[in-house]
Amino acid sequence: MDTEAIYQEGFAHRCEGRYREARQAFERVLGSDPDHANAKWQLALVAGFEGDFEGSAVMLQQVVSASPRHVAARYDLAMTYMMLGMNDEACMEFREVLRLQPDHDQAKRQLAYCP
Template sequence: MTADEQYEIGYAHRCEGNYALAREAFDGVLASSPGHAKARWQLALIMGFEGDFDSSLAALKQLSEQSPGDTEIRYDYAMTLNMLGLFDEACAEFRGVLLINPDHEKAHQLLGYCN
């Protein structure tokens, strides 16, 4: 099985809320492809879904810095900042998403709440 196939399996498990199976699949992806940013992104999201917000935020920040052009990662980082009440930082990230993709509808919506 390729890393991308294993990623898709992990993603399906994550979407179903089966975080243990998702984590296992994403860990498998990273074992064969350590630089797979999307698998690392999904693991960071799972941390947050399971209540480990500090680890999730730290992982998303690192991924955002490593992949500054990835609007999915940056948007999820911004959403996590927003959820944790770090509104100024979240707004800056939403603006960053829009610099890359001016048509990002969700970032536009949330930027409407920023000063």
């Protein structure tokens, strides 16, 4: 199975709430392509879905640092910051999402909570 097929398998597992299987698939992707930004992003989401918001934030920060134009990861980082009560950081990320993608409706809605 090629890397993209494994990634899609992991994505399907994640969407179905089968986080252990999702994590295994994303780790397989990263084993063959250590720079696969989407696999790293999805692993971060799995961590958050399992309740590890701090770990999720750290992983999302790494994705955004390596891929600054990864809008979805940046938006998820902002949402994770909100869950952690890091509102200033979240608002900064929502603004950056909108700079990169001005029509991002979810980020626009979240900015209503920002000073």
